[in-house]
Amino acid sequence: MSQTLYTHSEILAKARELAGMIARTKEVDFYKRAEQQIKQNERVQKMIGELKKKQKQLVMYESMNKPDLVKKVEEEFNQLQDELDSIPIVAQFKQSQLDVNDLLQMVTHVITNTVSERIILDTGGNPLTGETGGGPQHTCGCS
Template identity: 75%
Template sequence: MEQTNAYTQKEILDKARELAAMIARTNEVDFFKRAELQIKNNERVQDLIDTLKQKQKQMVMFESINKPELVKKVEDEYSQLHEELDAIPIVTEFKQSQVDVNDLLQMVTNVITNTVSERIILDTGGNPLTGETGGGPEKKKSGGCCS
């Protein structure tokens, strides 16, 4: 097994904060922040969001008093308002920026996970192609599946 430096949890968390600060300064996050600000300052978008929230509350209320015909009516109104909101370009851009930031975070998470897993496999004498760690009891090499 290869000897590696042992890091403290504090050192790792400090590096994680450093990485988070780097991510916060990416183009993806910058675009997200600008799009969010535009949405917050867009009166039409805010009016639609407020109306959608009211419609959600109405649906819950009508469901609780067992009024399916009113639930259906409000659901239809909600869907129409949601389509109207989604048709506004800045909303589309904002949603895409959310996806872009989440994709970046997911990529970072995957790189960390895969790198740690591979390091464990290699450090235990395992096989990176099969993903199996080493160090366990020797498996008998036989021709059968169940011996």
């Protein structure tokens, strides 16, 4: 049985081709449009700036061992985060991130499973049990 062996560069070229296809999906297109809307939304940008300030305050108060101030700023941070998350374009953007991530995970899963299955089949293994063939070879004539 003759098989074509591929080089790393050939595989990487196909990976880049696949990445280009993924970049042109409706999920990625929506993500890019939502990101642009968020960048252009002054209210959202102001809230993101406030969240970053709160994060810096949290780090500072934690390093100063000021638990009361940490708790206060955490509450302010969470309230601000909830307010930000309630803005429709932010919720849509976060959903689009999840959708793109799901697509990438699905592709990774298909590649992993296909490679595993190919190894099992090519070694004469059993795809139902997931065991590869070519187990221990006995040279004594026993089984």
